[in-house]
Amino acid sequence: MSTAQQVPDILSPEFAADPYPAYRVMRESAPLIWHEATGSWIISRYEDVERVFKDKGGQFTTDNYDWQIEPVHGRTILQMSGREHAVRRALVAPAFRGSELQEKFLPVIERNSRELIDAFRHTGSADLVTDYATRFPVNVIADMLGLDKADHARFHRWYTAVIAFLGNLTGDPEVTAAGQRTRVEFAEYMLPIIRERRDNLGDDLLSTLCAAEVDGVRMSDEDIKAFCSLLLAAGGETTDKAIASIFANLLLHPEQFAAVKEDRGLIPLAFAETLRHTPPVHMIMRQSATEVELSGGTIPAGATVTCLIGAANRDENRYRDPDRFDIFRDDLTTTTAFSAAADHLAFALGRHFCVGALLAKAEVETGVNQLLDALPDLRLADGYDPAEQGVFTRGPQTLPVRFTPAAG
Numbered sequence: 001m002s003t004a005q006q007v008p009d010i011l012s013p014e015f016a017a018d019p020y021p022a023y024r025v026m027r028e029s030a031p032l033i034w035h036e037a038t039g040s041w042i043i044s045r046y047e048d049v050e051r052v053f054k055d056k057g058g059q060f061t062t063d064n065y066d067w068q069i070e071p072v073h074g075r076t077i078l079q080m081s082g083r084e085h086a087v088r089r090a091l092v093a094p095a096f097r098g099s100e101l102q103e104k105f106l107p108v109i110e111r112n113s114r115e116l117i118d119a120f121r122h123t124g125s126a127d128l129v130t131d132y133a134t135r136f137p138v139n140v141i142a143d144m145l146g147l148d149k150a151d152h153a154r155f156h157r158w159y160t161a162v163i164a165f166l167g168n169l170t171g172d173p174e175v176t177a178a179g180q181r182t183r184v185e186f187a188e189y190m191l192p193i194i195r196e197r198r199d200n201l202g203d204d205l206l207s208t209l210c211a212a213e214v215d216g217v218r219m220s221d222e223d224i225k226a227f228c229s230l231l232l233a234a235g236g237e238t239t240d241k242a243i244a245s246i247f248a249n250l251l252l253h254p255e256q257f258a259a260v261k262e263d264r265g266l267i268p269l270a271f272a273e274t275l276r277h278t279p280p281v282h283m284i285m286r287q288s289a290t291e292v293e294l295s296g297g298t299i300p301a302g303a304t305v306t307c308l309i310g311a312a313n314r315d316e317n318r319y320r321d322p323d324r325f326d327i328f329r330d331d332l333t334t335t336t337a338f339s340a341a342a343d344h345l346a347f348a349l350g351r352h353f354c355v356g357a358l359l360a361k362a363e364v365e366t367g368v369n370q371l372l373d374a375l376p377d378l379r380l381a382d383g384y385d386p387a388e389q390g391v392f393t394r395g396p397q398t399l400p401v402r403f404t405p406a407a408g
């Protein structure tokens with residue numbers, strides 16, 4: 001075991017500016033760190049993070065979400081385990097895969113993407129982060145739930161506050177207060193809609209949740225509200241960062257960008273490699289149920305474990321030349337990249353593997369295809385600074401682009 005002093009601190013400005021050099025030092029010489037300020041044990045090697053997520057021996061729980069997220073969402077599937085988790089997850093899972101995704105929600109995804117692109121395609125310039133990525137996924141979730149997209153600004157503010165609360169590693173009181181305000185505001189907004197929807201069930205996901213029975217019991221209004229809050233946050237912020245990152249990666253690698261433009265069948269490869277190289281979520285926590293031996297050290301029972309996805313995905317013992325963005329790499333399995341058999345760790349692994357992975361893939365494929373169709377000569381604005389922002393979740397701050405304005 002090593003002490004935190006030997007490596008850059010995950011709360012330092014240097015780490016926030018560029019965490020990758022620190023991740024390397026951690027993997028090589030400090031793979032298990034007791035981090036006083038966050039009260040957690042930090043792990044960074046691929047084999048350790050994979051083992052914790054897969055949790056074959058039942059050594060880890062998601063009880064950390066009791067304090068990490070329940071104060072803003074209420075209780076959600078992230079915290080649940082066993083049968084309770086399986087049953088509740090099964091309620092939403094069908095909407096995010098297979099025929100329901102293809103037939104019911106793909107048109108919603110396509111329409112939402114088109115509406116956003118139509119607003120800037122005639123202008124010749126846009127910021128793909130503010131004009132597109134931060135709006136598209138949250139609009140899709142709002143539409144899927146049958147909520148009013150005109151409330152977009154509020155949804156965006158809420159999910160940003162929720163994710164900030166989740167990643168409030170320093171315990172900033174303003175972030176805590178904003179999270180608590182969000183819980184109140186979201187409840188005031190959602191509970192009347194849920195009551196109204198129960199009386200007028202439709203074809204949307206909120207109606208499915210209202211009508212669903214779990215073990216013969218209907219979900220309460222509070223349960224449904226918590227679920228919606230989770231969906232907006234889990235499906236908004238993450239996919240928002242993913243879309244910005246895939247474009248940043250491609251625009252910064254013109255040869256690979258040209259290949260994708262030529263063969264759109266390469267989009268899933270570019271997305272999988274983006275998830276490995278620049279994952280939207282850089283850290284996920286777990287709680288140890290027993291004492292655990294990891295990378296030569298011991299984590300006591302009942303401890304919080306911070307799993308560094310961003311570090312594990314760049315482990316040179318798993319991926320060759322890991323800092324290189326290469327959509328053609330042969331050591332990343334693209335066919336399984338959006339299922340729990342994935343080898344990158346961006347969606348976690350095991351029982352809590354991201355339930356929205358295929359929805360995210362559908363959004364990214366649609367988005368990239370439509371943007372390339374509408375803006376064929378899309379390029380970065382001169383002097384673009386590819387700075388990323390965020391420690392818990394991470395992505396490009398801005399993505400200013402230029403293109404020939406569409407005619408007509």
Ligand code: HEM
Nearest residue numbers: 077078234235238239242280346347348352354355356360
């Ligand atoms: C690229 C985009 C996305 C990334 C990187 C991502 C990442 C993750 C990660 C890392 C987890 C595991 C959390 C844990 O184990 O503690 C997770 C779970 C989850 N994700 Fe995603 N996610 C994405 C898109 C989405 C979308 C579009 C939705 C749908 C609205 C969604 C809904 C969920 C839900 C509900 C869970 C909890 C699953 C469970 O506890 O069983 N995610 N996601």
